[in-house]
């Protein structure tokens with residue numbers, strides 16, 4: 001009798017090329033996503049060694065991190081960004097890698113276009129030189145970020161050296177209440193287990209609250225697995241997954257679809273499989289969440305009080321004091337009403353159509369507070385087109401928000417979109433480290449609903465009061 005396996009163990013075994021004791025294993029990679037910032041040195045390495053890309057048809061490139069999101073007809077002023085973009089175009093031509101560049105109709109953030117084009121499929125191994133590759137785990141894929149030298153290795157061999165991770169189950173029971181989103185779920189988890197709560201493990205999200213999420217919400221959850229220190233996050237595929245994929249440009253079709261479906265339905269954790277760690281969360285009890293500090297675990301329910309250094313274990317006191325000083329946030333006070341000068345709605349965490357619909361539901365018929373600069377940035381050209389077609393873009397413009405072209409934008413602040421020094425931003429992105437959104441920027445991570453509520457009020461607000 002074969003041993004009961006988790007979904008992660010199953011995918012690991014399926015992709016194993018060689019595994020020897022005390023050495024990293026060699027794992028086959030099904031899909032390699034490439035962008036302009038972490039690939040130039042890797043392609044240069046191939047040229048130096050006289051190597052080709054091993055599987056160009058398993059490699060897909062886009063331009064997202066460095067590309068400005070304002071008027072695309074203008075030349076790119078930043079010479080470094082312009083150089084990275086031109087270099088990727090050249091590399092893709094030279095090495096035969098398909099590129100979904102600006103104006104192709106398919107350009108966008110790498111973790112948005114992979115799924116929406118149907119490139120990301122259940123059971124795959126997916127890598128990219130970006131930490132938030134875990135997003136693709138929402139499809140029951142094993143997906144993780146890699147470094148530049150690893151990008152070169154995968155380009156050259158379609159394989160990667162990896163150590164096997166442990167298994168951690170995250171069971172979310174019940175159902176999320178109205179006004180509570182996938183972003184709140186993942187922030188609640190990270191607040192509970194900490195930024196190293198997932199260290200050494202791959203998280204498998206299970207439970208009724210997870211099953212009830214649509215694919216875009218599942219991507220939001222898996223996207224931030226890395227912020228809990230996990231190697232990856234995944235959700236076993238089900239009918240929600242299959243319905244999402246059906247008919248997408250690179251999804252199998254006809255007989256190949258039926259065969260794929262048969263295979264995908266087997267991608268589950270076996271009954272009786274054991275997890276090294278487990279955590280259970282009551283989905284009914286999750287509130288809208290917001291961060292107050294400089295890591296994603298420093299998060300509280302929107303109606304809560306910011307902790308005081310005396311509330312936390314001695315080992316955490318200094319970090320909390322430093323974080324609050326950087327953020328300009330008073331301890332032991334409610335976070336509601338804290339002034340906000342910038343709102344960013346976008347990123348690979350929350351830049352999809354359902355996220356824009358959520359933000360528009362708050363902004364419809366309302367105006368952005370005069371003191372708040374609000375950027376709404378679709379995750380891809382496809383998302384942007386759909387948002388234009390259903391009137392969401394008009395809602396944002398009429399409300400006084402800036403409606404931009406797709407890209408990473410203010411998530412990473414390397415493309416001209418930055419939070420100004422000393423300003424506080426409510427951001428739907430995934431990282432709130434010091435300076436992440438620009439030098440001296442102060443980031444409060446939250447859902448699109450909460451971000452839109454802050455845009456209207458000019459302060460942290462409970463999105464449920466806008467229902």
Ligand code: SF4
Pocket residue numbers: 064065109110111130131132347348349407408411412429430
């Ligand atoms: S949106 Fe942010 S986290 Fe996502 S791929 Fe771009 S820079 Fe990375």
